[in-house]
Amino acid sequence: MEVNVEARRILAVSISKLYASRTQRGGLRLHRSLLLSLVMRSARDIYHSSRESEESTGAHSAPEEPMDTSSSPGEQTRLSEAQHEPQPALNSAELAPEEPDNADDCCDRDTTEDKENLSPVKQSRKRRGKASAAPDFLPSKRARLEPGEERYAAPLGSCRAGAGESLTTLSLNRVIPAF
Amino acid sequence: MCRPGGGSSDVQWCFSQVKGAIDDDVAEADIISTVEFNHTGELLATGDKGGRVVIFQQEPESKNQPQCRGEYNVYSTFQSHEPEFDYLKSLEIEEKINKIRWLPQKNAAQFLLSTNDKTIKLWKISERDKRPEGYNLKEEDGRYRDPNTVTTLRVPIFRPMDLMVEASPRRVFANAHTYHINSIAVNSDYETYLSADDLRINLWHLEITDRSFNIVDIKPANMEELTEVITAAEFHPNQCNTFVYSSSKGTIRMCDMRASALCDKHAKMFEEPEDPNNRSFFSEIISSISDVKFSHSGRYMMTRDYLSVKIWDLNMETRPVETYQVHEYLRSKLCSLYENDCIFDKFECCWNGNDSVVMTGSYNNFFRMFDRGYRQDVTLEASRENSKPRSVLKPRKVSTGGKRKKDEISVDSLDFNKKILHTAWHPLDNIIAVATTNNLYIFQEKLN
Numbered sequence: 001m002e003v004n005v006e007a008r009r010i011l012a013v014s015i016s017k018l019y020a021s022r023t024q025r026g027g028l029r030l031h032r033s034l035l036l037s038l039v040m041r042s043a044r045d046i047y048h049s050s051r052e053s054e055e056s057t058g059a060h061s062a063p064e065e066p067m068d069t070s071s072s073p074g075e076q077t078r079l080s081e082a083q084h085e086p087q088p089a090l091n092s093a094e095l096a097p098e099e100p101d102n103a104d105d106c107c108d109r110d111t112t113e114d115k116e117n118l119s120p121v122k123q124s125r126k127r128r129g130k131a132s133a134a135p136d137f138l139p140s141k142r143a144r145l146e147p148g149e150e151r152y153a154a155p156l157g158s159c160r161a162g163a164g165e166s167l168t169t170l171s172l173n174r175v176i177p178a179f
Numbered sequence: 180m181c182r183p184g185g186g187s188s189d190v191q192w193c194f195s196q197v198k199g200a201i202d203d204d205v206a207e208a209d210i211i212s213t214v215e216f217n218h219t220g221e222l223l224a225t226g227d228k229g230g231r232v233v234i235f236q237q238e239p240e241s242k243n244q245p246q247c248r249g250e251y252n253v254y255s256t257f258q259s260h261e262p263e264f265d266y267l268k269s270l271e272i273e274e275k276i277n278k279i280r281w282l283p284q285k286n287a288a289q290f291l292l293s294t295n296d297k298t299i300k301l302w303k304i305s306e307r308d309k310r311p312e313g314y315n316l317k318e319e320d321g322r323y324r325d326p327n328t329v330t331t332l333r334v335p336i337f338r339p340m341d342l343m344v345e346a347s348p349r350r351v352f353a354n355a356h357t358y359h360i361n362s363i364a365v366n367s368d369y370e371t372y373l374s375a376d377d378l379r380i381n382l383w384h385l386e387i388t389d390r391s392f393n394i395v396d397i398k399p400a401n402m403e404e405l406t407e408v409i410t411a412a413e414f415h416p417n418q419c420n421t422f423v424y425s426s427s428k429g430t431i432r433m434c435d436m437r438a439s440a441l442c443d444k445h446a447k448m449f450e451e452p453e454d455p456n457n458r459s460f461f462s463e464i465i466s467s468i469s470d471v472k473f474s475h476s477g478r479y480m481m482t483r484d485y486l487s488v489k490i491w492d493l494n495m496e497t498r499p500v501e502t503y504q505v506h507e508y509l510r511s512k513l514c515s516l517y518e519n520d521c522i523f524d525k526f527e528c529c530w531n532g533n534d535s536v537v538m539t540g541s542y543n544n545f546f547r548m549f550d551r552g553y554r555q556d557v558t559l560e561a562s563r564e565n566s567k568p569r570s571v572l573k574p575r576k577v578s579t580g581g582k583r584k585k586d587e588i589s590v591d592s593l594d595f596n597k598k599i600l601h602t603a604w605h606p607l608d609n610i611i612a613v614a615t616t617n618n619l620y621i622f623q624e625k626l627n
Contacts, residue, residue, distance in 0.1 A: 006514075010460055013518055026273035026296055030358055030377040031408045031427055031467075032523060038463045039517070046460070 004054075007047035014040040190609055191625040192572045194565055196250055198235070199618035201563070211614040213601055217281040217289065220605040223251055223612055224291060225619055226276025230260040232293055232346075234304065235619075248610060248623055255304050257346035260295040272297050278363050280372070282385075290349070292372060296359040299374055301350035301385065309337040355381050355391045362412045368419040375412035375424060382436075394442045395424060395434065410468050410525075417477045421446075425482060429453075429466035431491065449480075449491050451498045461513040461522060469525035474534040475606075481537055483528040486510060488539050488549065503549040503556065506541050508579045508590045521595050529604045540599025543588065544615050545575060561599060561613045561620040571625055 014036050021028055021036075200209060208229025215224050223235040236254035263272040273296055282290040288305040313335040317323055358376035365372045373394070374381050380395035395412075399405055407428040415421035420436045432445035453462065465485035473480045479500075482489050486507060489499035505526075509516060516522040521542070528539040540546045541558070549556045558575045565572055578587035601614040609624030 007460075010514070010517070017520075025271055026275075026359070027268070027270040030405075031361075031410065034405060034408055034427060035464045035467065035523065039460055042460045042463070 004047055004050045007043040007050065010043040011040055011047065014043065192559060192609075192611070192622045193569045193625045194567065194572065194620070195248075195569075195610070195623045196621040197563065197566055197618055198233075198251075198253075198621075205617045209617040211601060211617060211619060212275050212277060213279050214603045214612050214614050214619065215279045215281060215291075216603050216605055216612065217291075218283050218606060220607050220610065222254065222281070222289060223603070223621075224279045224281070225614065226259065226279050226293060227617075228273075228275040230258055230262070230274030230276060230295065232257055232259045232276060232279065232291075232302070248608060248626075251621055255344040255346050257302070259293045259300060259302065259348075260298065263297075277360060280363050280365050282365060283369055285369075292363050292365065294360050294363050294374065297353070297356055299352040299360070299363055299383075300348050301352075302346050303349045304344060304346045307343045307345060308339060308341075310340045311335040312338050350385065350388050352383055352388050352391070355383075358408075361410060364412060364414045364422065366414045366419050367417055371419075373412055373414060373422060375409050377408040380409065380412055380422075380424060380442075392440070394436065394440070396441065396443065411471045413471055413473055413480075415477055416473050416475060423471055423473075423480060425468035425471040427467040428463070429468055429484060431468065431471060431480070431482060433493070447493070447496050449496045449499075451489070457510070459513060461517055464517070464522050465513065470527040472528060472530060474530050475532065476534055479534065481528055481530065483526050483539055485522060485524075485526075488528055488537060490537070490551065501551060503537070503547075505539055505547055506577070508577055512590065516595070519595060521598070524598055524600060526599075527601050529602055531604045531609070532607050536604075538602050538604060538611065540602055540613070542595050542598050543593040544597040544599055545577075546599045546602055546613050559622075561615050561618075561622075563618075569625070572622065 018033065018036050021032060199211075200206075208227060208231070210228040211225050212228055213224075213226040216222070217224070221237050223237075225233050225235075227233075232255075233253060234255045235251035237251050238249035240249050259276060260274040262274045264270070265272055275295055276293050277296065278292075278294050280292045282292070282301075284290075288303050291302050291304070293300055293302060312319065313333055315329060315332060315335075316326075352374070356374065356376040356379070358378050360374055360376050362375040363372060364375075370386075371382055371384050374383065374391075375395075378396065378398040379393055381391040382394045383391045395409070397407070397409065407426045407430075410425050410427055412422060412424040415423075421433060422436070423431050423433045425431045429450065431449040433447040433449070434442035435446045436442060438444070438446065453466065468482045468484050470483040471480060478493060480491050480493060482491065482499075483505075486509060487505055488503045490501040490503075492500045513522060526540050528537060530537055535552050536548055536550050538546060538548045544561045545558050546561065547556060547558050558577070559572045560575050576584075576587045577593070578584060578589050583589050597615060599613055599615060603612045605611065611622050613620045613622065
């Protein structure tokens with residue numbers, strides 16, 4: 001359980017660092033972004049494996065708890081932005097690490113938020129349904145796939161296959177090309 | 180009289196000089212980002228975040244004080260890089276000087292390469308101590324004479340003047356890097372040099388600015404498959420066909436340019452298996468290599484990762500021959516260091532002149548020296564409190580156990596904002612340059 005909490009905390013810290021690095025001078029640093037995504041992946045894997053071990057011992061699956069940080073629902077929103085915004089960039093032949101924030105024209109979300117000027121504090125507080133398998137700091141909607149791409153199960157056996165899992169697998173892989 | 184650097188067992192280090200502002204409020208532009216001695220050690224160059232290069236020159240040893248080696252005084256200051264804006268990507272390009280590398284001296288002038296994230300420049304630093312006087316058409320102050328007053332013809336002659344040191348950009352090597360340049364290295368042929376960014380390494384000729392050869396490209400076809408980046412690169416000191424590059428995964432690849440034009444296949448790969456007992460969330464970050472340096476002999480190379488310095492024998496790829504723990508007490512603090520970003524700090528390392536001692540920086544303005552022969556190490560501090568001329572530096576100790584001895588400092592008391600990332604060792608003497616955030620300390624060996 002402790003590991004679980006620690007993993008979630010590290011994941012939250014990592015996400016906030018990723019977003020902070022987008023505004024730093026000199027553009028996004030590929031090395032730093034890569035290291036952040038590696039930490040996020042480790043934390044995510046440990047989080048999922050600890051949740052799986054909880055459930056396999058028959059422990060009552062706790063309802064999605066609110067995170068300690070006040071911006072946790074925002075992280076959910078912001079991470080999905082990170083997935084959607086760079087998709088036009090992924091189509092370009094040469095993927096430079098610093099892609100400008102494009103107007104989001106491929107997002108299939110139904111929100112009318114101004115994503116580029118989104119302040120880190122104000123965001124959608126909509127909670128996802130409890131039926132979703134995704135943790136509360138990751139979006140439950142599936143990312144739009146590029147033509148020719150396939151959805152694939154999470155590479156590690158410890159992750160449960162499912163909508164939420166394949167999404168989180170995709171999301172971390174997309175973090176790097178976002179930059 | 181110069182002699183090669185000796186082992187740290189018999190060397191005592193004394194404060195010599197400190198350069199930079201005294202006040203605690205550090206201007207960001209003054210943060211030192213690179214330090215480099217030239218090949219004779221007479222010149223010491225620093226680069227800062229504001230794009231400025233400052234060169235210090237060692238004064239000749241005075242006959243009055245044979246115990247003291249000459250002091251370093253400012254020789255030249257110039258603005259190497261300015262902030263730029265990439266309009267296509269809507270990105271600012273920082274002017275921070277990432278690296279300075281000196282060229283060996285071929286004539287009266289000195290040459291160095293300096294680089295920011297995107298552009299490398301070759302600077303010529305030359306002295307002017309004479310000026311022409313006695314022009315026919317101009318007055319001495321430069322104003323043109325009325326042609327009607329010119330009645331005689333004379334040849335201008337050179338007369339001595341106050342020494343002026345001029346820095347002029349001779350070459351600008353631009354537009355060759357998509358990602359951020361982390362290293363430049365001059366080849367032993369003194370004609371070519373390499374520049375490395377996160378994913379690619381380019382080979383340049385010093386005379387040619389409009390093209391370069393790409394010799395390493397690790398960019399995957401699909402960026403989603405990216406697993407490692409290049410963190411540093413260096414040419415072998417003697418073999419002009421050999422260079423190495425380190426990665427964020429803790430590996431070092433040695434490449435031979437004779438094998439093929441594109442050196443994607445390494446000739447050797449140096450990697451130490453990870454200790455499974457030390458596995459944590461942050462294992463990958465702390466194994467990322469921040470610096471790689473060949474020994475002067477060319478037989479060994481040294482790598483720096485977050486917690487340790489490793490010496491590799493170029494003939495053995497499976498593991499380093501020596502490993503020195505810089506600040507192992509930080510291993511249990513990695514989570515906090517991740518939160519305050521310190522875990523991303525890129526420490527450099529350096530060899531002394533005869534490859535017997537290596538040095539690297541740490542936190543709290545501490546720096547560490549490891550004597551390879553005597554298997555001893557010492558921790559010293561760069562601070563203004565120990566800055567009386569020729570005062571001997573006292574070894575410092577960080578207490579790791581429960582009981583803190585007198586004069587020891589506990590891990591929790593360390594100031595993580597005071598970090599020494601850049602150090603340099605004079606190529607011939609026991610003189611070291613240690614950069615704190617915005618000050619440059621020069622220490623010398625105590626001579627009896």
